[in-house]
Amino acid sequence: MLELPPLGLYVHIPWCVRKCPYCDFNSHERPGAGIPEAAYVEALCGEIALNKKIRLIETVFFGGGTPSLFQPESFARLHGRLAERKCLAPEAEITLEANPGTAEAGRFAAYRAAGINRLSIGVQSFDDAALARLGRIHGGADARAAFTIAREAGFDNINLDLMFGLPRQSQSQALRDLETAIALAPEHISWYQLTLEPNTVFWRRPPRLPPERLIDTAQEAGIALLESAGYARYEVSAFARPGKACRHNLNYWRFGDYLGIGAGAHGKLTDPAADRIIRTRKTRMPSHYLAAAEKTMTSEVAHGERPLEYLMNTLRLREGFAPADFERRTGIAFDAIGEKLECLRRDGLLEGDGNTIRASARGYRLLDSLLGKL
Ligand SMILES: C[S@@+](CC[C@H](N)C(=O)[O-])C[C@H]1O[C@@H](n2cnc3c(N)ncnc32)[C@H](O)[C@@H]1O
Ligand code: SF4
Numbered sequence: 276m277l278e279l280p281p282l283g284l285y286v287h288i289p290w291c292v293r294k295c296p297y298c299d300f301n302s303h304e305r306p307g308a309g310i311p312e313a314a315y316v317e318a319l320c321g322e323i324a325l326n327k328k329i330r331l332i333e334t335v336f337f338g339g340g341t342p343s344l345f346q347p348e349s350f351a352r353l354h355g356r357l358a359e360r361k362c363l364a365p366e367a368e369i370t371l372e373a374n375p376g377t378a379e380a381g382r383f384a385a386y387r388a389a390g391i392n393r394l395s396i397g398v399q400s401f402d403d404a405a406l407a408r409l410g411r412i413h414g415g416a417d418a419r420a421a422f423t424i425a426r427e428a429g430f431d432n433i434n435l436d437l438m439f440g441l442p443r444q445s446q447s448q449a450l451r452d453l454e455t456a457i458a459l460a461p462e463h464i465s466w467y468q469l470t471l472e473p474n475t476v477f478w479r480r481p482p483r484l485p486p487e488r489l490i491d492t493a494q495e496a497g498i499a500l501l502e503s504a505g506y507a508r509y510e511v512s513a514f515a516r517p518g519k520a521c522r523h524n525l526n527y528w529r530f531g532d533y534l535g536i537g538a539g540a541h542g543k544l545t546d547p548a549a550d551r552i553i554r555t556r557k558t559r560m561p562s563h564y565l566a567a568a569e570k571t572m573t574s575e576v577a578h579g580e581r582p583l584e585y586l587m588n589t590l591r592l593r594e595g596f597a598p599a600d601f602e603r604r605t606g607i608a609f610d611a612i613g614e615k616l617e618c619l620r621r622d623g624l625l626e627g628d629g630n631t632i633r634a635s636a637r638g639y640r641l642l643d644s645l646l647g648k649l
Contacts, residue, residue: 277550277552278607279545280531281531282329282526282534283333283335283526284332284534284536285523285541285542287499287537288315288337288339289302289340290302290304290306290341291305291310291340292341292374292377293606295410295602296409296475297469297477298411299472300339301538303583311565312345312349316349319353320352321492323353323360329360331362331364332367333368334368334369334522334523334630335369335523336369336523337350337369337372340372340377343373344377347389348385350389350390350394351388362578365561368521369391369392370391370523371386373396374396374415378419380428383427384429387429393434394425394432396418396425396436397436398421398422398436399438400444401418401419402452402454405441405442408441408442409441410476415455422459422461431462432462434462436465436467436469437464437467438469438586439467439468439493440484440485440488440493441484442483449493451524453466453500453501454500455622457506462516462519463514464515465512466501485488494592504564505517508593509593510524511642526593529588529592529596530585530605531604532544537557537564537566538559538561540557541554541555541556541557542554542555547606551575553575554556554572554574556574558570581605585604591642595627595631596631596633597631600604616632619648622637623637623647624641
């Protein structure tokens with residue numbers, strides 16, 4: 276039987292100062308006439324009002340794009356709207372993505388006052404030459420300053436986003452970025468391998484990346500470095516101090532529910548009474564989103580698709596999943612996938628006892644091919 280999972284709220288802010296050549300997120304260079312911030316916040320408030328029966332929201336994530344381009348008052352307004360509707364859990368985790376090139380001391384303190392209690396700073400690298408090759412608007416010193424400003428503003432829960440496998444990056448340069456991050460002592464580090472995505476400048480004109488073999492050894496060394504510094508790898512690219520995993524992202528990976536508002540945002544909602552799981556998607560282009568009276572497209576996750584969707588999320592987690600949880604989140608009997616999983620266990624790609632199932636160390640290294648076999 277399907278059960279109602281915890282609910283998160285994702286709010287998309289689709290503008291940046293400059294479009295990075297590797298980025299395929301729904302982000303657009305800010306218009307010359309300026310970002311229509313007031314109209315956009317109005318539209319977001321309208322979406323919150325439209326959701327008639329919001330249950331308790333346990334996490335909020337303002338992602339982008341570059342949400343730190345928006346004024347603190349805008350977040351205070353959205354926070355106020357949620358509070359009015361009494362749908363925000365008292366201990367809600369509320370994250371804002373910030374770009375070091377847009378960090379200002381006054382703003383960060385005002386974000387904190389507006390209810391934001393977790394910052395995710397897009398550092399990417401501390402190396403000026405690497406940042407220039409990535410087309411970033413900030414340097415290594417700006418990234419370190421952004422972290423200090425955030426701490427001084429009272430943020431005690433900070434994530435740093437870093438990438439590796441960068442154009443012309445050696446293993447020691449990749450590890451130096453991690454050492455610099457670790458020395459700052461954030462609560463959380465996301466360490467992504469740079470991927471070349473269709474519809475990006477890097478896809479059309481690929482930079483010279485390190486050979487895959489070197490990237491793999493750098494990754495193994497980086498994981499060991501992070502773990503020895505007390506950052507446990509709880510998801511493929513996510514590392515956290517004890518108790519500091521990102522609750523919002525954990526809810527995605529555990530196949531929880533989320534509302535998605537703002538241009539191009541995705542959502543997932545479970546309706547146990549009707550035995551339905553619905554996906555929602557908002558109009559993608561910011562100008563169309565602002566103009567459209569009806570901004571939401573919906574589709575249903577068919578019964579047959581649910582197991583794979585569930586496994587593609589939960590097997591990314593080091594903890595894996597429990598069979599009873601599979602049944603609660605998909606509404607499908609575990610027996611339906613038992614035999615398939617048993618084959619993967621015999622191949623050494625999965626492990627676990629009766630209570631939990633997760634990728635083995637080998638399965639985790641070969642996660643893409645494991646998921647492919649599913
Ligand atoms: C939604 S982005 C926004 C963060 C923020 N706008 C910034 O760039 O500072 C979140 C993170 O995804 C990662 N990312 C973006 N494009 C990527 C790519 N092509 N390969 C790997 N990681 C990527 C970056 O680390 C980035 O900080
Ligand atoms: S700042 Fe972030 S969201 Fe914007 S283009 Fe660059 S990577 Fe993408």
